[in-house]
Amino acid sequence: MNIQYKKGVLELCVLSLLKKHDCYGYELSEYLSMHINIADGTVYPILRKLKSEGLLTTYLQEDSGGPPRKYYSLTSLGREVYEKERAEYLNFAKRVEILLEDDNNEKK
Amino acid sequence: MKKNEFLSKLADELKKKNTNDTDDIISEYEQHFAFKMADGFSEEEIAAKLGDPVLLASQFEDTGEYKISRGRKVTTAIGLGIIDFFAGIFLVLLVAWGVIMAAFSICSAGIAVCLVGVINPWSLIPHMPYLPAVVLGISMAALSVLSATGCIYFAAFVRQLMRSYSRFHQKTIAVASGRVALPSLGIYPQIQAKINRRIRTVALFSIVLFTTCLVLGMIISMILSGSLEFWHAWGWFGYEIVN
Incomplete structure (x- = not known):
């Protein structure tokens, strides 16, 4: 699938996971590549973009042993944007599904 | 690759x-x-x-989020330097207070040893019968323990304060230069509950022992000297013994 096409949807997926709990980058990358077929490295540019837009903040946390990890956390703006875009996307996806399945039926 | x-x-x-x-x-x-x-x-x-x-x-889009002007960095550095200076003075005072408490504790212990062991270096200890000397000696020992526990807790507090301050220092620089900052540290020392309880028990016990023995020692002195102002009777502080 086209990467630019996927990117907007991936942003939504990242936000949805962060809405549940704060994550570090690797956690998000693992989670996404488990569900969606993308290169592991793709999530980092997305995180950076979302952060620069003010939807995410980062903080470091020292876990037992090892260097401090960089955690990503949803801001209140991020929460707002997520809810709005989630509704828009679900609505859009429903329409697309109707269209595409309609096409399928005609061929039969 | x-x-x-x-x-x-x-x-x-x-x-x-x-x-x-x-x-x-x-x-x-x-x-x-x-x-x-x-x-x-x-x-x-x-x-x-x-x-x-x-x-x-x-x-990676060039988001330009971290474009922080040099001017801001310099201002932060100067401000931080001034704060460091005053915090440094404050720290010296705190450490000095800790040293005074430690010295006080050691002196009390020394007096206790002298009183109980009937040692009188340079005739510093005024004359008194042995019984009140022992009781007052115990009270001085308790005072020594009390100030030592205070000293330990104070040292832990100053240490945590220094750590907290240095974290604040790092954070300020990190934020000014656009790096990610570590979270702040609290100023109160995290002492294990068990140790904390033990220190508290020791402090409480030594307060009680100190006050009881001090009062008891004075009462015994009054009885033995037959005078409310026993220091007059025993000729302390340059008073002449009146017979």
Whole structure:
């Protein structure tokens, strides 16, 4: 699938996971590549973009042993944007599904 | 592709694009390698799954989020220097107070030993019968323990205060130069509950022992000397013994 096409949807997926709990980058990358077929490295540019837009903040946390990890956390703006875009996307996806399945039926 | 090759290629591409904060991005990928390698993947596998570094670099938009002017950095540094100066003076005072408490504790212990052991260096200890001397000696020993526990707690407090302050220092610099900051540290020392309880018990016990023995010692002195102002009767502080 086209990467630019996927990117907007991936942003939504990242936000949805962060809405549940704060994550570090690797956690998000693992989670996404488990569900969606993308290169592991793709999530980092997305995180950076979302952060620069003010939807995410980062903080470091020292876990037992090892260097401090960089955690990503949803801001209140991020929460707002997520809810709005989630509704828009679900609505859009429903329409697309109707269209595409309609096409399928005609061929039969 | 090996880890180093992947990272240096990515860094080169990012620099070509003039991306801000390249190091921050690279460190994210470094961590990714570290996590994956801990799971037993080879460097080549990880690099392959991460994707093409050239393509990845192209996905980083030059967001310009960390464009912090040099002026702001300099102002922060100067301000921080001034704060450091005053905090330093304050710290010297705190440490001096700790030293005074420690000296007080040692002196009390010394007096206690002299009173109980009937040692009178340079005739510093005024004359008194042995019984009140022992009781007062015990009270001085308790005072010594009390000030020692105070000293220990105070030292823990000053130490935590210094750590907290140095974290504040690091954070301020990190924020001014656009790096990610570590969270603040509290100023109260985290002492284990068990140790905390023990210190409290010792302090409480020594307060009670100190006051009881002090009062008891004075009462005994009054009885033995037959005078409320026993220091007059025993000729302390330069008073003449009146017979």
